[in-house]
Amino acid sequence: MTASERAKKPRLKRTKPIRSWSGVFEPPPEGASVAGSPASGPATNGAKAVPEAVQLGYTVIQDYLNEARQEAQRIGGTPRDTRASAGPERLTQRLFQYTSDLTNLWLEVLQASTQRDTRREPPRGTAGPFVNGYHAEPAPSPTPAAPQGAPVVSLQSPSVSLKLCTSRRVEATIELRPAPIVGPLVAHELRAADPDAPRVQGIELEYRSTENRVHVSIRIPSDLPEGVYSGLFLDRSDNLPRGTLTVTVLPQD
Amino acid sequence: MKLGRDFDLALLGVGVGALPYVSRQLIERDPAWRSMVEHSASVPTQALQLWLSEDFESLGWRSGPVNLSGFVQPFDTWADMSHLAPEESWPVAPRAIAYFCSVFPDAPPGTQPSTDERNEEVFENARRFLNRDVGWLWPGAKQPTGDFLWDLLVVPPGTPQDGEARLRSQFWRANVRPSDRYTLALPGTLQFRISPLDPSYDNFAVCGDWTDCGFNEGCVESAVMSGRLAAHALCGFPALSEIVGYDHP
Numbered sequence: 301m302t303a304s305e306r307a308k309k310p311r312l313k314r315t316k317p318i319r320s321w322s323g324v325f326e327p328p329p330e331g332a333s334v335a336g337s338p339a340s341g342p343a344t345n346g347a348k349a350v351p352e353a354v355q356l357g358y359t360v361i362q363d364y365l366n367e368a369r370q371e372a373q374r375i376g377g378t379p380r381d382t383r384a385s386a387g388p389e390r391l392t393q394r395l396f397q398y399t400s401d402l403t404n405l406w407l408e409v410l411q412a413s414t415q416r417d418t419r420r421e422p423p424r425g426t427a428g429p430f431v432n433g434y435h436a437e438p439a440p441s442p443t444p445a446a447p448q449g450a451p452v453v454s455l456q457s458p459s460v461s462l463k464l465c466t467s468r469r470v471e472a473t474i475e476l477r478p479a480p481i482v483g484p485l486v487a488h489e490l491r492a493a494d495p496d497a498p499r500v501q502g503i504e505l506e507y508r509s510t511e512n513r514v515h516v517s518i519r520i521p522s523d524l525p526e527g528v529y530s531g532l533f534l535d536r537s538d539n540l541p542r543g544t545l546t547v548t549v550l551p552q553d
Numbered sequence: 554m555k556l557g558r559d560f561d562l563a564l565l566g567v568g569v570g571a572l573p574y575v576s577r578q579l580i581e582r583d584p585a586w587r588s589m590v591e592h593s594a595s596v597p598t599q600a601l602q603l604w605l606s607e608d609f610e611s612l613g614w615r616s617g618p619v620n621l622s623g624f625v626q627p628f629d630t631w632a633d634m635s636h637l638a639p640e641e642s643w644p645v646a647p648r649a650i651a652y653f654c655s656v657f658p659d660a661p662p663g664t665q666p667s668t669d670e671r672n673e674e675v676f677e678n679a680r681r682f683l684n685r686d687v688g689w690l691w692p693g694a695k696q697p698t699g700d701f702l703w704d705l706l707v708v709p710p711g712t713p714q715d716g717e718a719r720l721r722s723q724f725w726r727a728n729v730r731p732s733d734r735y736t737l738a739l740p741g742t743l744q745f746r747i748s749p750l751d752p753s754y755d756n757f758a759v760c761g762d763w764t765d766c767g768f769n770e771g772c773v774e775s776a777v778m779s780g781r782l783a784a785h786a787l788c789g790f791p792a793l794s795e796i797v798g799y800d801h802p
Binding site for chain 2: 305306307308309310311312314315316317318319320321538539540
């Protein structure tokens, strides 16, 4: 079979999208082109499509407004008069105004609904605190008892105890993320930016849930070059980082 | 397969993670393809779907049908798919369908767990998630002990009916095969994507959410756009003006 005999794709008028405002509200001018090919335009019916899209958008917005108005009436608010004259500029203004109003109204509704029911206790778990129809504050305290055999999870940020064994001048920084620790914790070896630099190994980590405290033990070799060495703390339960450890080895006095 | 006998035109529609395995010769010979594959990235995902005997409002969710993300691992995304219940062939339709998904970490370096083993990891994630986390969304789905109320799960006849065993009848999956991985849209990589309209090969087109389709994100919308663009490339239909979202400012 020769190249001329086999089936081929049709030759396309263009291979790129039209990224221009000029074609949105009216058909593109005759002979207009996009990169690499002559333009066929996004549709000569663009002028028709836009009003239809705007109309559809208003239908959706009106539905939202109706729902919001009903909700506002239910909680004692006063509905707005949404009637206004037409016209492109006025329509645009109304669109932005309604979006702004709807956002504010929604926030008010959310606030009102979350203040209504404060009797329900938030559920136990490691997620959150979230708002789901009840007031999320204050956070559950003390931490509800976990089922027997299950890890105790605290929603409070843990404290840190650091044991540093070194003959060098160093600075150590520990940053813990505000996420519950299920544990056990493991630490990556500390690395410098230079991949050939030696690494700090043997970091010991222990999370004591009864104290809500992370115990960290680091031994810095006496011959470790000056520099910054960093590594992650990971929670074995989900292998996600719970914090970072950075050790800066300073010049000898 | 032989050109002219077995096929005339070819369409490559696998997931981006499978490209290195199915298009090796193209990648070796074509710098554009090599560059696209080198700049592509994907991650495994995990999915869980539950069929429930109560609707979400009854379970304490008061915000109506929802598709939310940013929740907790191992399932940070929840979509209410209850509208599908009437389309399924249940003797008695469930009152709610919940779909969860999230990124699923790659297996640790040096290990090669089987797909079954990874599926089992997802099952354990699901069990833990339901016992520990889902109560924040559905306060009414908890037992007095705080664990998930397993009786809420609708199970087909002939499947385990007791407690956690009911979870075995639901759907969970580790999307770890190369073609199943989720396409990432990382900064600085989109310009390397190849369009379904690319004319470099006169009997070949690509499609998928990893292509340059005008909406270069990993989602079903871009996959649909890409597929329609590929159809346009191969046969001229549909017209580009009919592919929603392709032409815009």
